Amino acid sequence: MKVLVIGGIAGGPSFATRLRRINEDAEIIIFERGAAISVASCALPYYLGGLIRDRSTVIERTPEILKQKNNIDVRLYNEVTAIDPKQKLVHVINHQNNQSYTETYDKLVIATGASLLSPKLRGLIKLMMPSFSGQSPMRQDQALFRNQTAKAGDNSGRRYHRH
Numbered sequence: 513m514k515v516l517v518i519g520g521i522a523g524g525p526s527f528a529t530r531l532r533r534i535n536e537d538a539e540i541i542i543f544e545r546g547a548a549i550s551v552a553s554c555a556l557p558y559y560l561g562g563l564i565r566d567r568s569t570v571i572e573r574t575p576e577i578l579k580q581k582n583n584i585d586v587r588l589y590n591e592v593t594a595i596d597p598k599q600k601l602v603h604v605i606n607h608q609n610n611q612s613y614t615e616t617y618d619k620l621v622i623a624t625g626a627s628l629l630s631p632k633l634r635g636l637i638k639l640m641m642p643s644f645s646g647q648s649p650m651r652q653d654q655a656l657f658r659n660q661t662a663k664a665g666d667n668s669g670r671r672y673h674r675h
């Protein structure tokens with residue numbers, strides 16, 4: 513059985529490692545369009561704020577670990593751009609070399625997160641960083657946030673400054 517997983521932060525790797533525990537033979541591939549997998553999102557405010565300085569401490573598992581321990585093929589910077597359920601294949605672009613390719617599947621898991629809903633409350637706040645969700649937070653520039661974000665922040669990692 514060939515299983516493709518789209519998204520590599522929380523849901524994707526959790527599913528993939530669980531599947532490996534119950535099925536030793538499945539071929540498992542995780543596509544993550546960002547630069548890292550298994551990022552501990554709850555630690556991101558501390559990383560961006562500079563309290564946690566070592567980037568590796570907010571990454572729970574690397575592609576190398578998943579390959580070595582779980583025989584899972586993790587493809588960073590690989591974005592699934594389309595799904596063809598009839599032919600059971602996905603279209604992928606590898607952002608590192610700009611090459612497009614397709615990959616077939618028997619089962620497909622979509623773990624691409626959710627989008628932030630920003631209420632339009634006039635004059636209240638200006639959202640500087642729309643959301644971590646659906647994008648790779650590790651691609652953000654830590655120094656940028658240190659310098660430019662306001663001191664106020666909430667535990668969901670969103671940072672604001674007043675108009």
Ligand SMILES: Cc1cc2nc3c(=O)[nH]c(=O)nc-3n(C[C@H](O)[C@H](O)[C@H](O)COP(=O)(O)OP(=O)(O)OC[C@H]3O[C@@H](n4cnc5c(N)ncnc54)[C@H](O)[C@@H]3O)c2cc1C
Nearest residue numbers: 519521522523544545553554591592624625644646668669
């Ligand atoms: C700052 C912060 C703090 C948090 N703190 C807590 C906490 O303390 N406790 C708690 O329970 N929850 C917390 N959360 C929430 C928790 O992190 C999320 O619920 C969880 O990350 C959701 O996981 P997910 O795998 O569903 O989606 P995401 O984490 O959003 O991961 C989806 C991944 O899919 C990738 N992706 C999307 N589309 C594609 C595509 N087409 N091709 C390839 N890859 C794609 C994205 O790059 C992304 O990496 C926090 C979230 C944030 C942002």
